[in-house]
Amino acid sequence: MTVQTMIMLVAKSFPMTLAIFVLTLLGSLPLGLLVYFGRASRFKPLSKIVRGYISIMRGTPLILQLMVVFYAPSLLLHINVPNNWRFAAVIIAFIINYAAYFCEIYRGGIESMPVGQYEAAAVLGYTKAQTFIRIILPQVIKRVLPSVTNEVITLVKDTSLASIIGTVEMFTRAKQIAVAPHSPGMLTFVVAAVFYYIFNYVMAFIMERIEKKLSYYR
Amino acid sequence: MSLLKATDIRKSFSGREVLRGLDLSVEEGEVVAVIGPSGSGKSTLLRCLTGLETPDSGTIEIKGTTGLVFQQFNLFPHWSVLRNLVDPQVVVQKKPREEAEKFAMSLLARMDLTEKADEYPYQLSGGQQQRVAIARAMAMSPNVLFFDEPTSALDPELTAEILKVIRKLAEENMTMVIVTHEMGFARGIADKVYFMEGGVWLAQGTPQQIMEESGNERIRSFMNLIEQKE
Amino acid sequence: MKKIIAIALAAVMILGLAACGSKPAAPAAAKQKLIVGFDAEFPPFGFIAEDGSYDGFDLAMAAKVCEKLGWDFEAVPIDWNSKDAELSAGNINCIWNGFTYTGRENDYTWSDPYVDNSIVMVVKADSGIKSFADLAGKTVMAQAGSSAIDGLAENAELSASLKKVIELADYNTGFMELKQGTVDAVAADLGVATYQIASNSGEYVILDEPVSTEQYAVGFLKGNTELRDAVNAALLELAADGTMLTVAQDYVDDGLVIESLCLIK
Numbered sequence: 001m002t003v004q005t006m007i008m009l010v011a012k013s014f015p016m017t018l019a020i021f022v023l024t025l026l027g028s029l030p031l032g033l034l035v036y037f038g039r040a041s042r043f044k045p046l047s048k049i050v051r052g053y054i055s056i057m058r059g060t061p062l063i064l065q066l067m068v069v070f071y072a073p074s075l076l077l078h079i080n081v082p083n084n085w086r087f088a089a090v091i092i093a094f095i096i097n098y099a100a101y102f103c104e105i106y107r108g109g110i111e112s113m114p115v116g117q118y119e120a121a122a123v124l125g126y127t128k129a130q131t132f133i134r135i136i137l138p139q140v141i142k143r144v145l146p147s148v149t150n151e152v153i154t155l156v157k158d159t160s161l162a163s164i165i166g167t168v169e170m171f172t173r174a175k176q177i178a179v180a181p182h183s184p185g186m187l188t189f190v191v192a193a194v195f196y197y198i199f200n201y202v203m204a205f206i207m208e209r210i211e212k213k214l215s216y217y218r
Numbered sequence: 219m220s221l222l223k224a225t226d227i228r229k230s231f232s233g234r235e236v237l238r239g240l241d242l243s244v245e246e247g248e249v250v251a252v253i254g255p256s257g258s259g260k261s262t263l264l265r266c267l268t269g270l271e272t273p274d275s276g277t278i279e280i281k282g283t284t285g286l287v288f289q290q291f292n293l294f295p296h297w298s299v300l301r302n303l304v305d306p307q308v309v310v311q312k313k314p315r316e317e318a319e320k321f322a323m324s325l326l327a328r329m330d331l332t333e334k335a336d337e338y339p340y341q342l343s344g345g346q347q348q349r350v351a352i353a354r355a356m357a358m359s360p361n362v363l364f365f366d367e368p369t370s371a372l373d374p375e376l377t378a379e380i381l382k383v384i385r386k387l388a389e390e391n392m393t394m395v396i397v398t399h400e401m402g403f404a405r406g407i408a409d410k411v412y413f414m415e416g417g418v419w420l421a422q423g424t425p426q427q428i429m430e431e432s433g434n435e436r437i438r439s440f441m442n443l444i445e446q447k448e
Numbered sequence: 449m450k451k452i453i454a455i456a457l458a459a460v461m462i463l464g465l466a467a468c469g470s471k472p473a474a475p476a477a478a479k480q481k482l483i484v485g486f487d488a489e490f491p492p493f494g495f496i497a498e499d500g501s502y503d504g505f506d507l508a509m510a511a512k513v514c515e516k517l518g519w520d521f522e523a524v525p526i527d528w529n530s531k532d533a534e535l536s537a538g539n540i541n542c543i544w545n546g547f548t549y550t551g552r553e554n555d556y557t558w559s560d561p562y563v564d565n566s567i568v569m570v571v572k573a574d575s576g577i578k579s580f581a582d583l584a585g586k587t588v589m590a591q592a593g594s595s596a597i598d599g600l601a602e603n604a605e606l607s608a609s610l611k612k613v614i615e616l617a618d619y620n621t622g623f624m625e626l627k628q629g630t631v632d633a634v635a636a637d638l639g640v641a642t643y644q645i646a647s648n649s650g651e652y653v654i655l656d657e658p659v660s661t662e663q664y665a666v667g668f669l670k671g672n673t674e675l676r677d678a679v680n681a682a683l684l685e686l687a688a689d690g691t692m693l694t695v696a697q698d699y700v701d702d703g704l705v706i707e708s709l710c711l712i713k
Contacts, residue, residue: 005498012500067530074537086539120292123268123285124358125310134309138296166526166534168488176488176496176525179620181702182647186624217295218340 001183010191013173017199020090020159020169025152027095032102036110039103050103057100062093063161069093070165090162094155101151109144110136142214149207156200170195221246221393222267222362227276229262236262237273238417244362247391251398251408251425255440259417260397264366267395282361289367291351293339299326299350300335303357311358318357325353329383345376349383356387363387365396401441405429413437481520482679484510485540488525489618491643492702493546505699506544509562512691513682529593529617535669542679543667546637548595550662551602557670559680561663562687563639564710567599569655570634570641572626577633580657584609586632589622591615596635599660606659619644626652635659643703663710687711 038050057065070089073079082088113136121131160171168176174192177183222244229237236259244250252260265271267278268286294302303322307313313321326332329349339347348368355363365384369377381403387394388407398404404411405425413421413428421428421437429441486494486507494504507523514521526534534540549561569588571577577586583606590596592615600607607613614631616622623644625631636644638654645652666683668676686692693712696704 001498009496009498009500067533071533071537074539075533081537081539114290114292116288116290116292117294119270120288120294122270124306124354125283126306130309134305135294135296142296164527164530166524166530166539168525172525173496175618175620179489179491179618180495180497181491181643185620217338 001177001180003184003187006177006184006188007191009177010170010174010188010195013168013170014195014199016168017156017159017170020094020162020167021155023091024094024098024155027091028098028102029148031095031099032106035099035103036106039107040110053096054100054103057097058104062097062158063164065097066090066093066161066165069096086166089165090167094158094162098151098155102148105144105147105151106140108147109140112143113139145207145211145214149204149211152203152207153200156196156203220244221248221281222395223277223279224267225277227263227266227273227278229259229266229271229273236417237266239276240414240417240419242267242395242412244393244395246361246393248393248409249388249407250395251404251411252395252414253398253401253404253411253428253440254414254420258414260414261366263414264364264395264397268364280362283358285355285358285360285363287348287351287355287363287365287368289370291339291344291347291371293347293351293354295339298336298338299331299342302339302350303354306354307357322353322357325356326350328386329353343376344372345379348372348376348380352380352383352387362393362395365394365398367397367399369398369400401429413440415440479520480517481522482510482514482517482542482675483522483524483540484542484544485524485526485531485534486543486545487528489620490528490546490640492639492699492704494523494525495702504545505696505702505704506546508695508698509683509686509692510544512686512695513679516682516686517678528591535667541668541672541675546639546664547667548598548637548662549665549667550660551595551598552667555670556667557672557676558668559666559676559683560711561665562683562692562711563664563708564661565638565664565708566658566661567596567635568638568641568658570623570626570636570644570652571632571655573651573653575632577655579655580606580609583633585611587612587614587630588633588635589614589616589625589631590635591619591622592617594637595662596637596659599662600635602660623648623652637662638708639703639705642705646703684711 035050035054038046039054041047041050066089069092070086073085074081117135117139118131121135126134159169162169163172170192174188178185178188220243222242224240224242227237227240228235240263242250242263252263254260262271264286266273267280268284297305300319300322303325304315304318307318307321308315323332323335326335329352331346331349331353334342334346334350339350342350368384369380372380377400381400384394384396385407396404396408408425410422411425411428412419415436421434428437484507486502486504488494488496488502490504492504493506494502497503502523502525510523511521524534524540526540531543535543543556546563546565549558569580569583577583588600588610590600590613597613597615600613614625616625619634619636619640622631622634622636626634641654645654666679692709693706696706696709700706
């Protein structure tokens with residue numbers, strides 16, 4: 001196997017890593033906000049359940065959660081899972097895990113908002129929903145952006161955990177190539193590392209641009 | 219009938235009664251100053267009158283709408299000065315944007331802030347921010363405007379510019395209720411002064427009656443203390 | 449109330465996602481399908497080919513069996529540690545990938561063994577280690593969950609003399625550690641060992657004494673004799689008519705030891 005072939009094979013597995021990454025963010029960023037509403041609910045049973053969920057998501061390894069989501073329907077509930085369940089399970093597990101972390105990040109941001117912002121909005125006659133969407137949320141986004149960037153970068157690296165349920169993303173593919181007959185071996189990992197690094201570099205750059213864009217006020 | 223009439227307002231926080239049966243009536247065009255030592259319940263009263271708190275008992279009748287100017291300004295930092303004034307009109311009052319902007323610009327002109335319209339709150343001095351806050355409250359065309367110690371967060375030189383603005387509003391017959399520590403100002407501008415301590419009115423009347431003729435020992439010692447500071 | 453609605457929405461979102469992932473299952477009367485679970489990091493039995501497809505002696509034989517039976521064939525790369533869960537969940541219907549029969553006789557329904565493989569000890573050629581006695585106090589690597597671990601456990605005398613057995617996820621990292629000296633020996637299947645020696649010429653040697661002897665077979669979910677019988681019959685025919693040998697010759701270059709194929713001895 002030539003080095004070019006090896007690089008091509010690694011590159012071809014990148015879309016899977018990218019898909020896990022993008023779908024996880026698309027799902028967990030908004031879901032995290034909904035989870036926050038549940039956690040902050042004055043309806044105690046709901047708030048308790050959500051707290052339990054967050055505690056489990058943050059207190060157990062993501063790799064274990066992947067296995068539970070993938071196997072529980074067929075092994076515990078005896079449901080016939082569709083043949084693309086493997087990928088769906090990866091996305092669901094990643095989304096519900098990351099939503100728990102994003103919820104806590106949002107919570108930090110929302111609770112750090114001065115109460116005066118709510119009061120000023122209330123006195124002007126904004127409804128609670130208008131206050132949240134127009135006044136609180138935009139400021140919270142700015143406040144939590146650095147923490148969100150951290151999670152985004154972690155997610156790029158976490159995508160490799162999907163291999164536990166047989167999803168062949170970039171890292172798993174690199175491991176396969178490295179042991180394939182007559183492959184360049186170790187060099188495959190160097191190439192994979194370069195791919196991960198460039199991907200993270202691009203993400204960090206994008207996040208920095210967004211932060212800059214939001215730095216028009218203090 | 220009065221523009222604002224509050225009767226027997228009571229409010230407790232975790233068992234401690236902060237307001238203990240207060241009456242207050244404000245006529246149209248009247249300027250009322252509320253004074254008293256800190257912790258006496260002045261701010262709580264304002265918060266009840268503007269709906270930020272619900273009194274435990276008592277009735278509040280207000281003909282029309284209210285506005286509130288905070289001690290800490292509470293401008294929306296992510297919006298320009300103009301948007302701080304325009305957005306509530308458009309979103310809450312459903313005014314056409316053009317009309318709202320025109321009104322906002324006229325208010326900014328009155329506050330001497332025309333050239334600050336496109337700046338953000340953090341770019342302004344404290345005094346300018348408080349003037350924007352007053353303009354924002356005015357933008358909703360309130361029937362009565364409340365001020366919660368509007369100069370307490372400001373340096374003395376900035377205090378004067380706010381007092382000037384409030385005085386101007388008084389001349390325009392704006393109905394106002396002002397919680398303040400500025401005794402001289404209260405004396406000069408208020409039609410009526412209420413002195414609060416321990417959640418009740420210790421005294422009420424014209425500024426002269428309160429400041430000079432009151433026989434109450436507590437009020438006299440409070441006045442002396444404040445005047446020494448000034 | 450709004451918050452309750454918000455949570456309901458969240459739940460719907462999750463279910464919706466799940467629903468998006470589900471397509472109606474294939475009709476039951478469809479062509480029978482052999483879904484082979486394999487480890488793509490286990491050459492020459494299963495590995496990734498230059499064109500990005502999965503290849504290997506076992507996959508090639510599985511394909512021949514399906515061809516003979518007129519079945520559909522699918523190869524699913526699995527995480528080797530998850531093989532039992534994959535089989536129980538029905539994501540795969542057999543494990544065919546250098547799968548050790550010896551010691552697991554009662555855990556699966558098996559085909560006839562087709563590879564006679566031993567667990568051998570690989571050491572650096574210049575290490576001076578010549579026999580098991582020289583391994584006393586040394587560190588040995590074996591793949592986690594593999595038959596090499598079982599083999600070491602069986603060979604109690606040898607295990608007791610070792611300093612430590614390090615279990616790693618795959619043999620590639622094991623041989624990397626052997627190269628850099630963080631382990632002194634690697635206990636591996638004969639096929640794996642032969643392949644590693646061939647691709648690192650002169651660097652490693654196999655000790656004469658085997659750690660244990662073992663056989664490979666195709667594993668089916670325990671009790672699934674119907675599927676086993678069909679596959680096994682086809683496999684025996686392919687061994688008898690020379691197809692197996694022809695297929696095997698394609699994988700010698702990848703480390704397959706023809707002599708270990710016990711069905712065509």
